[in-house]
Amino acid sequence: MRRVHLEAAEDHVERLAKEHDPVGAVKELIWNALDADARSVRVSIERSLTEGVEKVIVTDDGTGITPETCEATFDRIGGSWKKGARVSQKLGRPLHGQAGHGRLRAFALGAFIRWTTIADGIDGRQKSIISAHNASRNDFQIGDPQSTGEDTGTVVEAWGRQSSVLNKLLVDRARTQITTEFAPYLAMYPEVVIEFDGERIDPQGAIQKETSYGLEFTHDGQNETAVLRVIEWDMRVDRELHLCDAEGVTVDITEVRIQAPGFDFTAYVLWRGMPDHPNEFLLGEASDGPVALLLSATRQQLRDHFKSRAVERRHEIVDRWKDDGLYPYHEEPQTEAEKVERETFDIVATTVQRHMPKPAKHQRATLALLRESVKHQPSHVNKILDEVFRLSSDDKSELDRLLNRTSLSSIIKASSSVADRLDFLAALSHMVFDAEAKKLVKERTELHKILENETWIFGEHYQLLVSDRSLDQVLNRHLEILGRDEQTPAPVRREDGSVGIVDLMLSRSRKEHDRRQHLVVELKAPRVKVTGKELEQIKSYALAVSEDPQFADVRVEWDFWLVTSEMNKMVRAETRQKEKPRGCAWDLSEGEASIRVWVKTWSDLIEESKGRLQYFREHFDHDPSVEQAMEYLRHVHAQYAPEALVMASREAIDDVDFPDGVTPNGESPNGEEASPADTAPISAEGVQTADNQ
Structure with missing residues (x-):
């Protein structure tokens, strides 16, 4: 020895x-x-x-x-x-x-x-x-x-x-690491037998799919070729990128560094020059060496591969659900909206399918719930899935990419936005025109508050306007022109002794480059017919507000809207002049300011809004019912939606139970409004004024 x-x-x-x-x-x-x-x-x-x-x-x-x-x-x-x-x-x-x-x-x-x-x-x-x-x-x-x-x-x-x-x-991970390491070698030499802890290593029995690609890259003026082999497993493995020689013998192992949620795979890149560059992968893709160039080409090919495989897998999973009777849709989509919804559902459901319960009845229930989430709350789907399924970071990232960074996201959001607007128009029509519904709606604390967040109805560009507290203060200073001395006046009594409904004045403002835009909307009580007197009054008010010292030498656009149920013939004629847009009663440009006064009826506003949405209405095939309209109010305007109206159907209005001493229109028998909050000043989003006429 x-x-x-x-x-x-x-x-x-x-x-x-x-x-x-x-x-x-x-x-x-x-x-x-x-x-x-x-x-x-x-x-x-x-x-x-x-x-x-x-x-x-x-x-x-x-x-x-x-x-x-x-x-x-x-x-x-x-x-x-x-x-x-x-x-x-x-x-x-x-x-x-x-x-x-x-x-x-x-x-x-x-x-x-x-x-x-x-x-x-x-x-x-x-x-x-x-x-x-x-x-x-x-x-x-x-x-x-x-x-x-x-x-x-x-x-x-x-x-x-x-x-x-x-x-x-x-642990099982040890066997999978050995399996993935020797898979190419055992494929090349099937006569070789490797046993680990009493069991033979059998990569072929665990391979779900194997795909090969040719890769090309250029280094120092020389064209190089390599082979990328992607093995997808039916077992959980660590994702690794094996850098191999031309025969598939591993020289180095590095990270894959791509996202492919739901796939267990190992990638092998085979290049004859790999043995001459051991450990060069540690320099990363930032270097200009051949391994860095090869890694860059490899990872791009892997991204393309799994992008395609994700689509294939979604189809495979959906087909299996259909065969098993678990898929929550039974008919082919007929409209663009239905197609968008179906595509979104397939993406969402197949992303989380690994996290679903195994029993068929539980899967059926889970898929049904996902369908409802996609249909009614598409913008909340990602959050819901994260809370329910506790998705991995890869799953969440991929789902976010699919739902928020593709054209599909724009379509589903557009579909949802259009559907919401059509639902609101149906709800508004019901609240304004239906004789029974009027009794259940408090104008100032419900209808007006809802409109504060639906300013798009006055025109698409007004959707961008926001509350402006300084503008509200200016409006308050000029209320005298309208015959109103204070922001929160005492209740107005009609001739019959009943309490008059307090009008709402909305204000919105935004700044675009060096120009400001202001919107002021006054909603008249339903019983008031607008005459020349009211029109002149709003013109004087508009002029006084626009000339306020605070706005001196400021480039600003003013739009004053007077919304009513009815107007007399003279006022209607002023709003139908050829040289002005329909509804515009006054268009004044003076210095840096531009002032327009509009008079519109509820029917005008609703029809104009429907006209703007008509194309989408036809293509998304969405014609909401009263029930759908009320459901929209409940979800979007829960704080202000008339509870009794939302809960009652048109056919069952008489069956609604109201609090003791309160009538359907929210007033107590003595003519005073039931809720003290109804007479409180509104937020900075609007200025509350009274109609003393």
Whole structure:
């Protein structure tokens, strides 16, 4: 027996051993066996009474280590005979190891290491035993060779290390890592058998789909070609990108760095020059080396691949749901809106299908609930799914990309917006024109408050306007023109003693470049017919407000809207002048200011709004019922929606139970409004004024 001392610092040897990675050590020992032309490699794990790893044994039937090369194999780092060779000595297989570090990885598996190897040397077939201990990693004891008639091969034994790290060998992840590492090699050499902990490694049995692509890149003026092989598994694996030689032997492993939710896969890029560039992948794609260029091309191809596969998989899953009777849609979509909804549902449902309960009845219920979420709350779908299914970051990112960064997002949002507006118009028509509904609607605290958030009805450009507190203050200063001295006047009594409904004046403002735009809307009580008096009054008010010192020398557009149920013939004539837009009674430009006064009826506003939405109405085929309109109010304007109106159908109005002493129009029998909040000042979004006429 002789002692061989490894000429290297012990801490360097310890780093090369990578004792935190026992699975990597097993893989390295398997590669050593395959480089020695082994046809069979068996990894055995002996367990202690506490089910911990007690001993690891790696047995192969390769060519072994000859007595003549034992000392050279263990006395240095590097200098392996494989360094200058491309193929194995006997069978001509591609080689994996070239750095001579493989034997040191055994220290990750045990404190005591023993190699028992049989090989054909100069003096015939001989057995040699080499041993080492982690107390002195640089020293190897090589026993005297003995002649033998046993088959060639090597047995590596490691034991005596008490560490929970070794338990990594006992979990399923260890098997999947070994499977993905050797899949290309075993596909190339199906006669090779690898066993791990009593079971054969069988990549073919776990492969769900395999796809190959040709890759091209240019480096230093030379055109290079490579092959990308993508294996999708039916088991959970770590996503890895294996950098291989042209034969599929792994040289390095790096991160995939693409998003592909729902796919378990391993990518292998095969390039003949890879062995000449070990560890170059650590520089990343920012470098200008060939590996960086190859990585960039590889990842782009992977993105394209899984984008296509995601579409295929969605179709496969949806078809399976249909075959099993779980799909919540039973007819083909007829309208554009239905097509958009269906596409969105398919994306959402197939994204979360892995998180769904397994029983069929539970899946059916889950799919039905998802359908309702997509149909009625498309903008909230992502949040709902995250709360219910606890999606992974990859799933959430991909779903966000699909729903919010594609044309589909614009379509579904447009569809939802148009449907909401049509629902609101139906609700507004019902509240304004229906004789019974009027009794249930409080104009100031309900209808007017709702309109504050639906200013698009006055024109699309007004949808962008927001509340402006300073404008409200200016409006307050000029209320005298309208015969109103204070913002919150006392209740107005009609001739019959009833309380008059207080009008609302909305104000909105925005700044665009160096020009401001203001909208002021006064809503007249339903019984008031607008005459020349009211028109002149609003004109005077508009002029006074626009000439306020606060707005001096400011480029500003003023629009004053007077909305009523009815107007006399003279006022109607003023709003139908040929040179002015319909409804415009006054258009004055003076200095930097532009002032327009409009008089519109509710029917005008609703019909004009419907006209703007007609194209979408036809293509989205959405004609809301009264029930749908009331549902919109309940969801969007819950704070101000007339509860009694929302809950009551047109046919059941008389069956509604109101609080004691309150009539359907919200007034108490003595003519005073039931809720004190009804006479409180509104927020900065509007100025509340009274109609004293």
